Amino acid sequence: MFRKAVGHIISCKDASRLVSRREEAPLTAWQRLVLRLHLSVCAACTRFEKQIAFLRDAMRQYRQ
């Protein structure tokens, strides 16, 4: 219950922006914390995170 509440300090919309921004620049300690808590309770954003990582791999492959 507590974990769930803490995980929702940020919305999925905010989490998706942090996941994307992390590709360009390191997040602040606070951003890392709230993102980690959110991902620990959110299956959809965990999926999104994996898809963004895949997109990066796919673009690398595109160049190969």
Add this chain to the structure above:
Amino acid sequence: MAAADLSRDLEPQRGYLLRVARLQLRDEALAEDVVQETLLAALAGSGFSGKSSLRTWLTGILKHKIVDAIRKKQREPTVAAAFGDVESEMDIEDFDAMFNERGGWDPKPAEWGNPQDALNQRQFLDVMDICLEKLPPNTARVFVMREVMELETDEICKELTISANNLWVILYRARMALRVCLEQNWFART
């Protein structure tokens, strides 16, 4: 590598270089020119050490040629107009449509199974091409600069005279749009 060997190895790379140049420049004739210059520079130079792959080396040369071409274009106001308005591509609100009013996914990202398997399939790269071409021109350019040519973010900001914040928004939009396009045209097909 002897010059004759090099010119033989360069030919198969032409298609790839042209694809990247087209995505960046959205101008067939200019893309052809830039690729031609890249291949000539590759033949003239002796920079290829064989340490990196031939393609990585060529991508490095192409990067400079494209940046030069963009700079030249930006100085010609009539041509610059054809590039479209960067500002209009930076409105993050468009993507709020992918979320409900409480900021939750609507619809949720689908399960992609083992996406790595797709990377070995020729058709997947074709779908990727189509998805990249569907992006707004400046969004595609920035995304390709970042993910294919691996330019640093400050380099991209400098070349295109945009702020770091603008760059983050553009890349976010590119990823969101590509994710949806790949999901609809590849991962959700079966």
